[in-house]
Amino acid sequence: MRILPILVSGSLSGLPLSVWAAASGPALASSSPSGVGSLLQVMLALGFILLLIVGAAWLVRRFSLLPQGLQGPLKVVSGVMVGPRERVVVVQVGGQWLVLGVTSQQINLLHTLSEPPELPAATPVAPAFAQWLQAALAKRGLNTKPDGGSDAR
Numbered sequence: 001m002r003i004l005p006i007l008v009s010g011s012l013s014g015l016p017l018s019v020w021a022a023a024s025g026p027a028l029a030s031s032s033p034s035g036v037g038s039l040l041q042v043m044l045a046l047g048f049i050l051l052l053i054v055g056a057a058w059l060v061r062r063f064s065l066l067p068q069g070l071q072g073p074l075k076v077v078s079g080v081m082v083g084p085r086e087r088v089v090v091v092q093v094g095g096q097w098l099v100l101g102v103t104s105q106q107i108n109l110l111h112t113l114s115e116p117p118e119l120p121a122a123t124p125v126a127p128a129f130a131q132w133l134q135a136a137l138a139k140r141g142l143n144t145k146p147d148g149g150s151d152a153r
Helices: 005-011 017-024 037-064 126-140
Strands: 075-080 087-093 094-100 106-114 143-145 148-153
Touching: none
Parallel strands: none
Antiparallel strands: 075 087, 087 094, 094 106, 143 148
């Protein structure tokens, strides 16, 4: 009976290991791949999934992507971080704006505005990276067009 696996192994050389092991008998059918390789693969997959969950949670918190309820009398107009756990938030309640200081322990009323102020139109300011990129492109001899495109000299 030992001749059968040897003869069969020549014809099964192109098949996966599990098929060859099943044809070779019970001794090879019970063998498994390397435990360290499988463990490493599982750990990497788990780490990747956890990283995706943490990244998605950060994006939701950073860009306020949480679903807003129906528009009621209370509306958050703006907010800015002033510390690791402190924020200044402008909330519109009816016709009044409330400027609130929010910490992890309490909320303080900083100022009340009876009428929402007229805000000037914001002028776009180029971030530092955009300025650096523009200077680097200029050094390489690339012109940037006002519409965002670029062409080589």
